[in-house]
Amino acid sequence: MKIAVLGTGGGGRAHAARLAELGHQVAVGTRDPETTLARTEPDVMGNPPFKQWLADHPDITLATFGDAAASAELVINGIDGHNAVQALGAIADQLAGKVLIDYAVPYLYNPTTEHPWPTPWGVMPRLDPVDTDSLGEQIQRALPDTSVVKAFVTQEQDTVVDPARVAGGDHTTLIAGNDADAKQSVTHLLKSYGWHDILDLGTLHAARGMEMYAHLHSAIGFALGGPFGVKIQR
Template sequence: MKIAVLGTGGGGRAHAAKLAELGHDVTVGTRDPEATLARTEPDMMGNPPYKQWLAEHPGIRLATFAEAAAAADVIINGIDGHNAVRALTAIADQLAGKVLIDYAVPFVYNPDVEHPWPTPWGVMPKLDPCDIDSLGEQIQRALPDTKVVKSFVTQEQETVVAPKAIGGGDHTMFVAGEDADAKQVATDLLKSYGWTDILDLGGLVCARGMEMYAHMHSAIQFGLGGARFGVKIVR
């Protein structure tokens, strides 16, 4: 399958590498490929320069967001939440009729808030939108001809693509969206990653719950001293 991964951060790299390992035709999208390849310093999360990573994964191509989306059947969105709607709207024509799996969280970094939440790496970002809307829904409204699925968002992407690294894989992943066939595409992809417990939450409105869970996930991770973990829905 031809798959585009939009975003060159750690999450995008995890998906691109795993998808290529599984035999998919993978193109990574970025705003400016030349600028991305020109960087010589680690990114804000400490990931090595993208040029170095790409050299270690010769089967993966780097292109603009539009070029990557145009070449793909399925798109995985890892563009940061603050910029996702704007960036995706700009390539609406290339996304029309396709499945877009969104794992972005609508974080606003360094928020000016009355009661900040201190964390080991600074003030906890604010969620915007929150409660009465979600980034997943905003993307779907901006892209009415695209089949948006919210998934992958409830844990780190490095363990989304390798679920057996936690508890032997005995934990739960969620999907939500308006199109049943699109959710099946996401479900099949998760199964290829190794997931066995995938819970369909229903319509895209459920993206609100997945996105708001990000703060609870962080709180648990702080309590575990930074260890990776998953959640299990016990029926």
């Protein structure tokens, strides 16, 4: 399958590498490929320059967001939440008729708050939107001809692509969306990654809870200092 991964951060790299390993034809999308390839310093999360990573993955191509999406049958959104709606809306035509898996969290970084939450890497970002809306729903409204599925957002992306790294894979991943066929496509992809317990939360309204969980996920991660999963017991 031809799959586009939009975003060159650690999460996008994890998906692109795993998908190529599974035999898919993968294109990574970025705003400006020349600028991305010209970077010589690690990114804000400490990932090595993308050019260096790409040299180790010769089967993966780099393109603009629009070109990557245009050639794909399935698209994964890893664009940072603050810029996702604008960036995706600009390529609505290339995304029309396709399934878009969204794992972005609507973080606003370095917020000024009355009671900041200190973390090992700075002040905890603020969620916007929160509670009465979600980034997933905003993206769906901006892309009425695209089937948006919220997924991958309740684990670190290294764990999403390799669930066996935690408890041998015996934990739960969550999805939500308005189109049953689109969710089935995402379920199929998750199973190929190695997931066995995939819980469908229903319509895209559930993306609100999935995105708000990000703060709890961070708190657990800080406490444990390593990868973890959450098992939903029925």
